[in-house]
Amino acid sequence: MSTLNWESIKETFFTESRENLDLMEQSILALENGDRDSETINALFRSVHTIKGSSGMFGFDHVVRFTHGVENMLQKLRNGSAAIDQDLLDTLMLCHDHIRKLLANCQEGSALDAATLRRGSELAGLLGDAAKEPEILNTAGNDVGQMLWNITISPGAELFRHGLDPANVIACIANAGEIRSIVTRFHEPAGVMDPETCYLGFDIIYKSAASREDLERYFEFIRDDCEITFSAVDQQHGDNGARGAEAALSMHQSGTGDENNGTRLQHESAGRKTARNGVEKHSDSVIRMKSEKIDRLLNHVGELVISNASILQLARGKVGTDLDDSLENMSRLIENIRESTMNMRVVPFGEIATRFNRVARDLGRELGKEVDFIVEGGETEIDKSIMDMIVDPLMHMIRNSIDHGIETGKERASMGKPRKGLIRLAACHEDGLLVIEFSDDGRGLDSERILARARQKGLLPADADVPEEEIHRMIFNAGFSTKEDVTNLSGRGVGMDVVWKNVESLRGSISIKSEKGKGTLFRIELPLTLAIIDGFIVEIGSSKYVIPLYSVTECIDIDSGNLHDNEGCSYVDLRGEVLPFVRLDELFGCGQGAAGNLNIVVVENAKRRAGLAVKRFVGENQTVVKPLGRLFSRHPWISGFTMLGTGEIAMMLDVGKLLQNYRIRAVTPKFPLAGDHIDAGAHVVVQNNQ
Amino acid sequence: MRMKIIRKKNNDGSVSLSLIGEFNIYTVRKLKDLLEKEIDGAARVNLDLAGVTGFDSAGYQLMEYASMVATKRNGALELENKGGEVSKLYALFGN
Numbered sequence: 001m002s003t004l005n006w007e008s009i010k011e012t013f014f015t016e017s018r019e020n021l022d023l024m025e026q027s028i029l030a031l032e033n034g035d036r037d038s039e040t041i042n043a044l045f046r047s048v049h050t051i052k053g054s055s056g057m058f059g060f061d062h063v064v065r066f067t068h069g070v071e072n073m074l075q076k077l078r079n080g081s082a083a084i085d086q087d088l089l090d091t092l093m094l095c096h097d098h099i100r101k102l103l104a105n106c107q108e109g110s111a112l113d114a115a116t117l118r119r120g121s122e123l124a125g126l127l128g129d130a131a132k133e134p135e136i137l138n139t140a141g142n143d144v145g146q147m148l149w150n151i152t153i154s155p156g157a158e159l160f161r162h163g164l165d166p167a168n169v170i171a172c173i174a175n176a177g178e179i180r181s182i183v184t185r186f187h188e189p190a191g192v193m194d195p196e197t198c199y200l201g202f203d204i205i206y207k208s209a210a211s212r213e214d215l216e217r218y219f220e221f222i223r224d225d226c227e228i229t230f231s232a233v234d235q236q237h238g239d240n241g242a243r244g245a246e247a248a249l250s251m252h253q254s255g256t257g258d259e260n261n262g263t264r265l266q267h268e269s270a271g272r273k274t275a276r277n278g279v280e281k282h283s284d285s286v287i288r289m290k291s292e293k294i295d296r297l298l299n300h301v302g303e304l305v306i307s308n309a310s311i312l313q314l315a316r317g318k319v320g321t322d323l324d325d326s327l328e329n330m331s332r333l334i335e336n337i338r339e340s341t342m343n344m345r346v347v348p349f350g351e352i353a354t355r356f357n358r359v360a361r362d363l364g365r366e367l368g369k370e371v372d373f374i375v376e377g378g379e380t381e382i383d384k385s386i387m388d389m390i391v392d393p394l395m396h397m398i399r400n401s402i403d404h405g406i407e408t409g410k411e412r413a414s415m416g417k418p419r420k421g422l423i424r425l426a427a428c429h430e431d432g433l434l435v436i437e438f439s440d441d442g443r444g445l446d447s448e449r450i451l452a453r454a455r456q457k458g459l460l461p462a463d464a465d466v467p468e469e470e471i472h473r474m475i476f477n478a479g480f481s482t483k484e485d486v487t488n489l490s491g492r493g494v495g496m497d498v499v500w501k502n503v504e505s506l507r508g509s510i511s512i513k514s515e516k517g518k519g520t521l522f523r524i525e526l527p528l529t530l531a532i533i534d535g536f537i538v539e540i541g542s543s544k545y546v547i548p549l550y551s552v553t554e555c556i557d558i559d560s561g562n563l564h565d566n567e568g569c570s571y572v573d574l575r576g577e578v579l580p581f582v583r584l585d586e587l588f589g590c591g592q593g594a595a596g597n598l599n600i601v602v603v604e605n606a607k608r609r610a611g612l613a614v615k616r617f618v619g620e621n622q623t624v625v626k627p628l629g630r631l632f633s634r635h636p637w638i639s640g641f642t643m644l645g646t647g648e649i650a651m652m653l654d655v656g657k658l659l660q661n662y663r664i665r666a667v668t669p670k671f672p673l674a675g676d677h678i679d680a681g682a683h684v685v686v687q688n689n690q
Numbered sequence: 691m692r693m694k695i696i697r698k699k700n701n702d703g704s705v706s707l708s709l710i711g712e713f714n715i716y717t718v719r720k721l722k723d724l725l726e727k728e729i730d731g732a733a734r735v736n737l738d739l740a741g742v743t744g745f746d747s748a749g750y751q752l753m754e755y756a757s758m759v760a761t762k763r764n765g766a767l768e769l770e771n772k773g774g775e776v777s778k779l780y781a782l783f784g785n
Contacts, residue, residue, distance in 0.1 A: 163715075196719060198751070
């Protein structure tokens with residue numbers, strides 16, 4: 001407790017309030033989509049109620065006032081005295097935005113500007129009578145001379161036997177001031193429970209104009225039988241009363257006040273503890289911590305993985321059976337620790353996907369387009385750091401899709417499509433990769449316009465025959481837009497290049513499939529994690545390199561007689577199919593590889609396959625990816641480095657960039673079968689674009 | 691008599707107890723023994739508090755204890771009809 005302070009509790013309050021606001025938003029969207037059951041309305045109510053309760057504890061009375069009005073309106077929905085219609089839902093959504101704004105203001109510590117104040121009044125007007133009930137004014141209260149107190153009552157065991165009841169004193173102070181929150185503790189008896197012994201305790205946050213002396217007077221009767229502490233809560237800085245405030249905050253999380261009786265009763269009927277114990281249950285099952293702490297742990301685990309590899313290396317060739325078993329056991333445990341740590345960082349994909357719901361709704365309305373937004377695979381687990389970096393790209397894609405892709409209802413109807421456009425966002429794990437698919441049923445990419453624009457900008461040669469996929473990829477160039485009108489949403493050619501860059505920085509790839517008039521599908525493939533991956537180690541020249549295992553499809557040993565290696569065109573016949581390859585020793589300036597058989601690692605990225613010829617295959621290894629220093633950070637095909645068990649440094653190859661920079665063009669998909677001559681029209685090029 | 695208890699065994703094996711009268715420091719000892727036995731004997735105990743006329747911190751404490759015991763024994767204690775004094779005290783104690 002000594003490390004707790006008011007600021008950290010406040011930070012928790014803001015984090016949890018944002019979560020409640022997300023919940024509020026989701027509930028409103030659910031109501032809009034027709035889920036008008038009582039559970040959705042209750043969830044909406046609870047989220048607002050919790051924000052109100054917690055805000056009051058921190059003295060954000062203007063938030064309390066506003067949320068109280070919203071809460072009153074929601075109460076009317078709950079008891080059926082008001083009906084849900086689209087106007088009301090729009091108002092509630094605006095109220096949600098306003099509460100978010102108010103809380104952001106509180107967090108920044110900035111004063112409310114005139115526009116925000118005006119907005120609050122407008123919304124209160126829209127909510128009607130509900131926002132004007134006298135209770136609001138009471139809650140706002142006149143704070144002059146009012147103090148916030150943290151009162152802890154720890155009754156002695158004999159309290160009841162002496163004919164005293166703490167409830168009387170608490171009722172008394174409740175009449176003289178305002179109990180902001182109260183947590184009632186029940187200390188489990190060590191032995192047999194004696195019902196006449198007092199095991200209760202109370203933590204109270206109390207607001208009153210009473211002086212300390214006045215307060216002490218209320219407790220005069222029970223003072224001899226209780227340990228009572230009073231401390232003034234400094235609402236700005238001090239950490240006095242932080243413990244009580246924290247408890248109070250938790251209390252608010254679980255819901256307080258009469259409104260939640262129904263919920264509490266359900267909990268009790270399920271044989272669980274009461275609401276108070278529910279708070280304890282909550283804190284047992286969820287630990288909130290800064291993600292940097294997990295990152296630090298992951299870093300240590302990474303070092304552990306390296307140390308383990310080093311021990312295995314040292315023990316190689318010297319092991320006896322016992323040592324073997326122990327090493328195997330240790331490796332297994334380290335693998336378990338690695339997995340558990342990685343799991344701590346994952347969040348369900350649906351968590352971000354729901355944010356986009358609102359974006360789709362608002363943009364659709366702004367542009368007069370009807371859009372259905374569906375999310376598939378919401379339960380797919382995704383690394384938090386990857387999620388943070390993928391949010392913006394996906395947001396851009398949704399904006400682009402609604403602005404450029406989805407047609408207006410009228411246009412769609414004339415084309416025989418449903419009036420409502422459809423945007424689909426799906427996620428799944430596939431072959432050790434996280435795959436995110438974003439698709440719409442809009443007008444699709446206009447290849448001709450893109451090609452013309454790309455040629456005009458000099459991005460593509462005027463006379464070359466460019467494959468469809470290559471044309472589509474042009475949209476990822478910075479400043480590329482075929483749209484004549486620049487809107488405030490898109491059209492400036494800014495956005496898709498950001499999508500490309502972010503996906504690339506995550507060592508991922510993105511491919512496009514689009515059909516004019518039918519829609520577009522973006523497929524993003526990302527590694528499951530960034531920090532520790534399974535790697536395949538190869539030797540090139542005298543150095544070792546790591547290729548991410550998820551990119552490797554197979555390793556082949558090709559007889560030099562089967563190589564076709566002339567005029568910059570390198571390819572082999574892999575079971576009747578073309579496999580272009582690049583000799584990494586030559587590329588990296590490590591001299592010519594040895595004559596004879598060639599070791600080729602077959603890699604795949606963004607649905608493109610190629611071979612990487614290396615000197616030697618070393619084997620698989622758990623790889624802790626370390627970032628490169630400034631000198632190498634812009635290297636075209638090295639994405640990081642790792643330390644091997646032997647203490648050697650191995651560079652990590654970025655397969656995506658390697659294939660991109662050595663662009664592979666296969667004009668005919670099938671390689672002529674062994675014995676056939678290569679058709680004049682078929683050529684495979686491994687071409688250096690650097 | 692300060693307290694009267696009406697016991698009913700239901701078809702599903704659960705037991706319903708209706709408490710009538712005072713549920714406070716004067717009656718908690720007797721009630722504790724009775725509740726422990728019932729929780730031991732049935733997977734589910736329904737406690738109807740509609741007839742409770744006197745409820746204090748000792749009564750509240752016993753409810754907390756009984757709920758805890760029921761949970762530990764994988765049973766359930768359901769409090770029904772918390773009206774009047776009972777609901778007032780629960781509200782005062784933040785529940």
